[in-house]
Amino acid sequence: MLSFYLIPLDIEMSHQPSILPLVEQWEAFVKAKAGTTVDDFAKWILLKEKPESIPTKNTTPFYDPLLQEAQLQGDYPAIPTSQGLAIHIVIRLFKAIRFYFKPTLQKHGFKSLEEFLFLATLSWKNNxxxxxxxxxxxTDIPTGIDIIKRLIQQGxxxxQENPEDKREKLLLATDLGKQKLFQLFSDPEGSADVMADMNTEERLIFMRMIDRLNNFHTKVYHQQIDDR
Structure with missing residues (x-):
């Protein structure tokens, strides 16, 4: 019975691909000085085997006017990696959100998005x-203190004193602050849909992804702040 199972195994093993061609390709890649990373090696292989599979300077899968314009000007290599592109897109999304909500924030007396976020935090995390x-x-402490001072001045x-440490003051949202937040949340002009035309499934996937990123970077942020 054992020989019955060993025969197919021997046949399958004999068809395992050799890694020697890959090693030879790597040596050629190193000699050509075409890059230093595995990603560079993969691109070099693809370009060598199928040049048409590598996006050219005039093509991009991203529908971003800035990137398209950058391509036309020949500046697209300024964002050569997915990491750089991700940072670029996240920053642009933040600017878009700030642009959407700035008129509503100003209408309700907030000078910045940060003022609103500080007050909103105190609405559910008092004392x-x-x-x-x-x-x-x-937010760095000096900038945050300035924001807090403005919110206190506006009432x-x-x-209030910290009962466990008389030297420290604890913060809370006042009735006026809660009322202002309620007015802002009830304002139909401040209800821009930041997830645009995503369907329900896409929204769930998007929320899971950004929540994962938020949890990761929040943890890193607090670890680095504690080390300073």
């Missing part, structure tokens, strides 16, 4: 220190 509020919003945020 926290200034440092904690800044860290929660990933949107109040202070």
């Amino acid at each position: 926290i220190s200034k440092k904690t509020l800044c860290r929660t919003n990933m 949107l945020v109040g202070e």
